[in-house]
Amino acid sequence: MHGLSARIGRLAAVALLMAAPGALAAEATAIHQRLLTLDSHLDTPMSFGRPGWNMMADHTYADDLSQVDYPRMVRGGQRRSNFGETSEAMFLTSGFVYEEAAQAEAAFKNQNDRYIYSRFSNPTVEMFAERLRLAEGAEACRTTATGMAAVFASMACQVRTGDRVVASRALFGSCLFVLTEILPRWGVETIIVDGTDMAQWKAAFAKPTRTVFIETPSNPGLEIIDIRAVSDLAHKAGANVIIDNVFASPVLQRPLELGADIVVYSATKHIDGQGRTLGGAILGSAKFCSELLQPFLRHTGPALSPFNAWVLLKGLETLELRMAQHCRNAQTVAEFLTRQKGLTKVLYPGLASHPQHALAKQQMSDFGNIIAFELDGGKSRAFRFLDALKLVDISNNLGDSKSLVTHPATTTHQRLTPEERAKLGIGDGMVRLSVGLEHVDDIKDDIVQALAAA
Numbered sequence: 001m002h003g004l005s006a007r008i009g010r011l012a013a014v015a016l017l018m019a020a021p022g023a024l025a026a027e028a029t030a031i032h033q034r035l036l037t038l039d040s041h042l043d044t045p046m047s048f049g050r051p052g053w054n055m056m057a058d059h060t061y062a063d064d065l066s067q068v069d070y071p072r073m074v075r076g077g078q079r080r081s082n083f084g085e086t087s088e089a090m091f092l093t094s095g096f097v098y099e100e101a102a103q104a105e106a107a108f109k110n111q112n113d114r115y116i117y118s119r120f121s122n123p124t125v126e127m128f129a130e131r132l133r134l135a136e137g138a139e140a141c142r143t144t145a146t147g148m149a150a151v152f153a154s155m156a157c158q159v160r161t162g163d164r165v166v167a168s169r170a171l172f173g174s175c176l177f178v179l180t181e182i183l184p185r186w187g188v189e190t191i192i193v194d195g196t197d198m199a200q201w202k203a204a205f206a207k208p209t210r211t212v213f214i215e216t217p218s219n220p221g222l223e224i225i226d227i228r229a230v231s232d233l234a235h236k237a238g239a240n241v242i243i244d245n246v247f248a249s250p251v252l253q254r255p256l257e258l259g260a261d262i263v264v265y266s267a268t269k270h271i272d273g274q275g276r277t278l279g280g281a282i283l284g285s286a287k288f289c290s291e292l293l294q295p296f297l298r299h300t301g302p303a304l305s306p307f308n309a310w311v312l313l314k315g316l317e318t319l320e321l322r323m324a325q326h327c328r329n330a331q332t333v334a335e336f337l338t339r340q341k342g343l344t345k346v347l348y349p350g351l352a353s354h355p356q357h358a359l360a361k362q363q364m365s366d367f368g369n370i371i372a373f374e375l376d377g378g379k380s381r382a383f384r385f386l387d388a389l390k391l392v393d394i395s396n397n398l399g400d401s402k403s404l405v406t407h408p409a410t411t412t413h414q415r416l417t418p419e420e421r422a423k424l425g426i427g428d429g430m431v432r433l434s435v436g437l438e439h440v441d442d443i444k445d446d447i448v449q450a451l452a453a454a
């Protein structure tokens, strides 16, 4: 705005100088002089009344700390402005201004490196993406408003009519909906397999395949799928492999190092970890992100808000610490649950009794904070248990610092038929517990009293 008014004023003063003699000319010279001073002020790039504040529209920062080898999740991706803030700046802006029209033209032709519009990119959003990219060890990262937007975009940006997609059957309900309801409407064939059965993967890859979608550990049955083995097979069929890494987080499982190509997150879960915001992310090769994903995101618009990006950026700073405590609490609670009466099953990848415990040990550094267990007495007993909990909240979210419990058969997986749920091991008595960061004794005490009351 300053640049524009200065330019208009300068033109007016020059016109006055040329047209008017005598006193008027003197006044015009004075105006011109003031405007020249304003111009030089603008040239120093300083627009907010404090020396050194750089407009940053061209991605220049006082201090680009993003490549410094600091602990990645605490400082990775940080760019510090000339104000020297400790916490990253939040750029709550939808758009960015141009000094002149030609800059806007060049920006839209991709001829200069600058921010255009927050649907495309935003400095705070980029800081979050860069921090997550460094944590994941990926070449590139793009972010979305929710985890589902990330899941959908990771597939929709690359499939076309006639393509085949292969997915494991143990998936979060909405992921299954995208695969079985939305993609087939566009002529994409979806093959759903039992992800723990390598023979089914082999059979599915008998024909050329575009992409593979896997959730491991899965929601809520905690199935573990062999990322390396499936990726090897998928690559031979020409497919890339997408891992929904929500339950593990970048701290516990690194799918790209295991041979996968793309990782997606609901950042709503552990990355925020405190139940505040929704968010999503997709990580993969620079080529995939710039050639397929970025145009899809830019033109369909599931952009992450800068405010939410800032919250998630702060979430990453404590993610490693929180995951370590989540895992310690969950292991203790899972072992404790195995000793309780009235439970027919306790599923936690960290228990030796888990069907894929050995695989979990191989591809995860720890086992996460989600436990699924089955109460005898079906839905009515499960509901009585949930209702009797005093500390643990009933909520379908997970990965929060507060312990949360849900009944998958009537919430996250209610769309499936009882037969489909049975195949996934989701019985009417199954409860999913997201173990929080409360003192573990308080969680155990709450479970004991609720089991007694149920």
Ligand SMILES: Cc1ncc(COP(=O)(O)O)c(C=O)c1O
Pocket: 146, 147, 148, 149, 151, 172, 175, 215, 219, 244, 246, 247, 265, 266, 267, 268, 269, 278, 279, 280
């Ligand atoms: C495994 C998994 N993937 C994706 C999602 C979707 O994330 P969001 O709720 O942020 O859209 C969820 C949400 O529960 C999930 O559990």
